[in-house]
Amino acid sequence: MENKKNTWAGKHGPQLIAEIGGNHEGDFEYAKKLTQLAIESDVDYIKYQIYTGDTLVNPLENPVRHKHFKKFELSKEKYIYLADMCKEAGIGFMASIWNPEFVPWVDKYSEIYKIGSGDFTAIPVIDFFIGLKKPILLSTGLCDMAEVRHIVNYIKNKDSHYQDPNNLAILQCTSMYPIPFEDANLNVMHTYRKELGIPVGYSDHTEGSFALEVAVAMGAEILEFHFTDKREGKTFRDHKVSLTRDEVWELSKKIKQIKALQGSFEKRALEVEGEHVTTFRRALYFRRDMQKGEKIAPEDIVALRPNHGMDARKYHDILGKTLDQDVKKFERIN
Numbered sequence: 486m487e488n489k490k491n492t493w494a495g496k497h498g499p500q501l502i503a504e505i506g507g508n509h510e511g512d513f514e515y516a517k518k519l520t521q522l523a524i525e526s527d528v529d530y531i532k533y534q535i536y537t538g539d540t541l542v543n544p545l546e547n548p549v550r551h552k553h554f555k556k557f558e559l560s561k562e563k564y565i566y567l568a569d570m571c572k573e574a575g576i577g578f579m580a581s582i583w584n585p586e587f588v589p590w591v592d593k594y595s596e597i598y599k600i601g602s603g604d605f606t607a608i609p610v611i612d613f614f615i616g617l618k619k620p621i622l623l624s625t626g627l628c629d630m631a632e633v634r635h636i637v638n639y640i641k642n643k644d645s646h647y648q649d650p651n652n653l654a655i656l657q658c659t660s661m662y663p664i665p666f667e668d669a670n671l672n673v674m675h676t677y678r679k680e681l682g683i684p685v686g687y688s689d690h691t692e693g694s695f696a697l698e699v700a701v702a703m704g705a706e707i708l709e710f711h712f713t714d715k716r717e718g719k720t721f722r723d724h725k726v727s728l729t730r731d732e733v734w735e736l737s738k739k740i741k742q743i744k745a746l747q748g749s750f751e752k753r754a755l756e757v758e759g760e761h762v763t764t765f766r767r768a769l770y771f772r773r774d775m776q777k778g779e780k781i782a783p784e785d786i787v788a789l790r791p792n793h794g795m796d797a798r799k800y801h802d803i804l805g806k807t808l809d810q811d812v813k814k815f816e817r818i819n
Contacts, residue, residue: 501528503712526733536583568594585613602626626660658688662722766792
């Protein structure tokens with residue numbers, strides 16, 4: 486039977502997703518610069534947020550947020566340009582597409598669709614992406630466990646295609662910018678893994694990369710993090726929780742070290758080097774001079790290094806035996 490490709494495997498171990506998102510702040514030249522830096526960081530995917538203010542926020546109900554998203558818009562042509570940059574560099578293109586009407590011109594670039602925390606309960610949006618039958622990555626930043634169970638089960642039951650772990654994965658996330666370490670709750674990944682039976686990862690909103698490194702050690706299969714060129718002088722909140730190109734390089738090195746330290750699940754005697762088994766383990770020796778005919782009692786035996794003669798595991802076998810010759814103190818027992 487042919488082995489299926491693991492959708493969530495990355496070139497450095499876990500799949501690495503550099504989230505440019507809104508960090509371009511509506512500036513196309515800056516978006517191109519960030520995309521190029523993200524390409525150079527050697528991640529698996531570069532991720533964007535594709536929307537228009539008019540199709541995302543009600544301008545009557547929340548004019549401030551509507552204005553914010555209008556400012557951060559990029560056109561269809563500009564996103565296609567960025568997608569082509571990723572494609573030509575051999576890096577995956579990914580997006581949270583907040584208006585399904587954009588999918589026809591994005592779909593040829595998208596192997597995976599991300600459903601962000603804000604759309605986690607948007608059933609019409611979720612139904613649309615289920616219909617595409619492409620892998621879906623869910624972020625859970627605004628959710629409680631009951632909501633997570635409900636949506637994961639909803640997707641699996643809506644289409645059996647998503648019962649295959651290659652087609653559905655989930656990220657632990659806390660939707661604050663930034664979050665203190667105590668609110669990252671990385672142990673939720675264990676809960677997801679146990680209860681949901683799908684690949685689990687971590688979407689980071691802490692400062693620095695330490696939480697990502699710990700998540701790798703805890704078995705995260707996917708790492709998503711915001712990406713920028715620099716944090717200094719930035720006012721938009723996402724920059725503060727973003728990594729730079731050089732920091733992603735360093736993260737990749739640390740992932741390799743973490744994976745090396747984790748090693749195998751099988752316990753083997755890798756400590757065996759040269760004569761270590763002999764020099765580090767103990768054998769049984771006589772504690773005193775003894776004569777032929779004496780019976781061996783516990784006080785007559787001492788366990789010492791090196792392991793020459795009778796292994797110390799034979800201790801109970803020799804007690805009560807009668808000597809058939811004289812022996813000297815510290816003489817090995819054969």
